[in-house]
Amino acid sequence: MSNAKAQPKSVLWDWLTTVDHKKIGIMYMVAGLFFFALGGLEAILMRIQLMFPEFSFLGYQTYNEVLTMHGTTMIFLAAMPLLFGFMNFIVPLQIGARDVAFPFLNSLGFWLFLFGGLLLNVSWFTGGAPDAAWTAYVPLSSDSPGHGVDYYVLGLQVSGAGTLIGGINFLVTIINMRAPGMSMMRMPLFTWSTFVTSMLILFAFPALTIGLLLLMLDRIFGGAFFDVAAGGNVVIWQHLFWIFGHPEVYILILPAFGMFSEIIATFAKKRLFGYSAMVFATLIIGFLGFMVWAHHMFTVGMGPVANAIFAVATMAIAVPTGIKIFNWLLTLWGGRIKFTVANLFALAFIPSFTMGGVTGVMLATSAANYQFHDTYFVVAHFHYVIIGGVVFGIFAGMFYWWPKMFGYRLDETLGKIFFWLFLIGFHLTFFVQHFLGLMGMPRRVASFLDGQGLNEMNLISTIGAFMMGVAFIILVITLIVSRKNTDNVDDPWDGRTLEWATPSPVPEYNFAQTPLVRELDALWHEKYEGDGKMKAAEPLDDIHMPNGSILPIFISLGLTVASFGLIYSTHVITVIGLLITFGAMFVRSIKEDHGYHIPVSEIKRGKGER
C-alpha cells in the first residue's frame, strides 16, 4: 500500500485536480456567484429596456437573447451550482463522512457544469446568443437562424451531464456513507432534501437530455422530429421539456427548504417541529412534482379532461407545502429567535414564499390560467418562488455556513443593509408584475406600447431591480471586507448538526475519527445531554484518501471541443473532441491509483475538533 503523499504542488494545480468535496463545493459556489452576477446583469439590462414604453435600449433581437440567457443562466448556471456548492460542502459533513462516494465523479460533474456554462456564454461572441427563451419551444428554436440555439443545446447537454453525475453521487453518498447511528430518520433536513432532490435529478434530467438530443438532431443533422411539414409534432418538445422542467423547480426549492429547516431551528434554539412530517412532506412534494408538468401547457390544447386532472394534481402540492410552512412557524413558536442575517433571510422567506405559493395555486386553476398564462402574472409568480425561496435560501445558507466553508464570519451590519435593500427591491420589482399581467402585458415582450396603462408599474419594477442590483454589490463588498472576522468560526451559531463538530477550516479528512450519532441533531444532543463532544465510532488510525486528478478537466474539455465541432458541423473536430474525452476515460480506467494515507501523527497534529 503506497504511503507516499503526492509532493506539494502549486495552489492552482491543487484546485484544478482536487477531488475534495469541500474544494469542489467552493468552486461550485464561486462559479455560481459569477454566473449569478452575469444573470443579474442581464436582468438589469432587461429592466432598463422595459423602464419606459417603446424604449429601445437593446434592440428587439438582442432583448430576446438577453431574456433567453437570463433564464437559462439563472436556472442552470447560478441557482443549481450554488445549491450544489452547499450540498457538496455540507452534506458529507452532516452525515459524518470523509467525502462523497465518488470523489473523481464529483470533480467531473463540476468541470462538466463549468465547461457547459462557459460554452453557452461563448455564443455572445460568435454572432448571437440563443433567442428562443429558456424553454426553447420548437419550432421557434428549431428554426432560429444562426448558431445561438446550437450553443443552448450543447451547452446544456454538457452541463446537464455534470448535474446528473452529481445527483447520482449524492444518492450513493447519502445511502452508503452515513456515520454509525445516523439512521435515515436522524438525517438533518438539508441532507434529506438533498437526497430527494438527487432523486428528482436522476429521473428528470434524462427527459431534458432526450429533448435536447432531438433538437440537436433536427438542427444539426436535418432531422424532422419537430418539423410539422414532415409529420413531426411540436408539442412533444413541450412535454419533454416540462417533464424535466417542472421537477427542476423542486430540484431548486427542496434544498432551500432543507436549509431553512436547519437555519430556523438553529436560531430559534429549538428542535425542528414535526421532523417526520417535514420529511414526508419533502418526499410527497418530490413525488407530486412529476405528476403536474402539463400545468405549464393548459393553453396548448390538451382538452378539458387533461387540463382538469393536471389542475387538481397541481393544487394538491399546496398541501405538503402548507405542512412545511406551519411546521416552520411552530418551530419558531416558543423559541428564542435570534435575528442574524442568515435567519433574517430564512424568516423573510416564509411570507415571500407563501405569496409565491398562493399565486401558484391561482395559476393551477386551469380555467383562470387561460388569463394568467404567459403574462407578467406568471413572471411575478415564479420570481416570488425562485427568489423568495431559492435565492433567499442561498443567501441564508451563505451567511450561515460561510464560517465553516471559508473560515471567517460575514459582517452582520453590512449583511443587514444588504438584506433590507434586497428584500425591498425584490418586492418592489415583482409585486406590481402580478397586476401588469392581468392588465394585459404578455411576458417576453421586448417593449410595450404607450397608452396601455402599463407605464407606471413598469417603472416601479425597474427601480426595484436597481435596488436588488445595489444590494448585490453590497453583498460582494461584505464577502471581501469580512475576512478579518476569523474568531469564533468553528461553531458560531451554537449549531445542532455534525458539520459544526469540525474545526474551521475543515481538515481534508473532515473527521479524525468517524463520529457516533446517538440522536437527531447529533451535536446538540452531545452538547446539552452529553459531555459536549461527539463520541468516536472508531479508534484513531491512518486515513485513506483519494489522489487528485486532472482527468476530469480533459474529459470535460473533450466534450466541449466536440460541441464546437457539432455547432459548426465540422465533424473532424467533433471526432477529435470525443477522442480526448474517451482517451482520458481510458487513462482513468487503466491507471492504478490506490490513493494515499494520512498517518496518525499528522492527524494528531492537526486535530482541532472538539
Place this chain on the structure above:
Amino acid sequence: MKHLWRLLPFSFILLLAGCGVENLSALDPQGPVADMQLSLIQLSLYIMILVIVVVFAVYLFVLIKFRERPGDTHIPKQVHGNRTLEFIWTTIPILLLLMLAVPNVMDTFTLAETSIPEADEDGVEPVPGEDYVTIRATAHQFWWEFEYPELEINAGQEMYIPTDTRIIVELEASDVIHSFWIPALVGKQDNVPGITNDLWFEAPEEGVFFGKCTEICGPSHWLMDFKVIAVDQSTFTTWADTMAAPPAEFTEPQGEVAVEGRQIFEANCIACHAIGDEGGAVGPNFTNYADREVVAGFLEHTDENLREWIRDPQSLKPGNEMPAFDESTLSEEELDSLIEYIDTLQILE
C-alpha cells in the same frame, strides 16, 4: 358554488376589478367568458388571502412574542411535534382547495364547449353570421389572419364580430407557435403549427377590444397586436357582404391618381395582399385597409406612417416578411398614388 365568495367578508378586496385600460385589462371584463374567468380569479384570490392572513398573523405573533430579548439565555423546550396540529393543517387546506377545484373543473369544461349551436325546438338550424360566427384565426410572424369560412371572407389584423353572438375561433399557425389572447373578452389559447385549437366567447357591447400574441415568436413578438371590433348585427352584415364581394370602385377606382395607385398596387402589392378574394395571402388582406386604426398592427394610421412602413418595414418590425420598397422600386410620386388608392379602401364610415 362559484359565487360563494360573496358570502365571505372580504368584499373590500374588490379593488382588483377595474384595474388597467378599458378594453385591454382582464380585470375589466367585457363579456361572459372573461367574466367567468375573473370570478374564478376572485374566488381563488379570496381563498388565498384567507391563507395569507392566517400565515401572516401567526408569523408576526411568533416573531414578536418569541424574539430574543437582551440577557435572555434560556434554552427553549425541545418540542417534537403535534399530531393534532399536523392533522388540522393537512385537512383545512384540502377543504379550501376543493372549494376552488370544483368550480374550476366545471368552468374548464364550460370553456371547452366550442361546438356550433344546435337547432332550436322547431328544428330551425342556426344561421352562421347571425346566430353564431366561426372565425379561423391563423397567426403569422407577425400578423393575424382572420378567415370566416361560412361567410367566405378573409380579413387581416382586425376581427369584426357581431355583438351578442356566439363567436367560435379556430386557432392555427403558419410558422411558429403564437397565442391568441383578448384579455377583456376571453383568456388565451395557443396557435400551434399542425394543430387546430379552438375557443368561444361573446361580446355583449359594441367596442374595440385589444388582442395580443402571448407566446414568444421572434423579435417583433411584442408588436403582434390585433383588434376585435364588435359592431351591431346590421353593421356586421354590411361589413361581411362588402368584404365577400368588394364594390367595383375598389378594383376599378375612379380618378386619375387612384387609377395609377391601383396599377402600382397590382404591380407590387397584390401578390401578397388580396382585395376581396383577388390576390395572395402572404400578408394581411387589404379589402378594408382604410378602416384600420393602425398601420402594421401598432402605428397610428396616418399617411406618413404608412409611407414609412412601405419604405422600411424591417426597422419598424424586425423579422417580418414584408420587403422594403425604396426609391428605386417606388418613386415618391408612385408612393403618393399608391397611398391615395389605399386610402379609398373603406367599408365602414
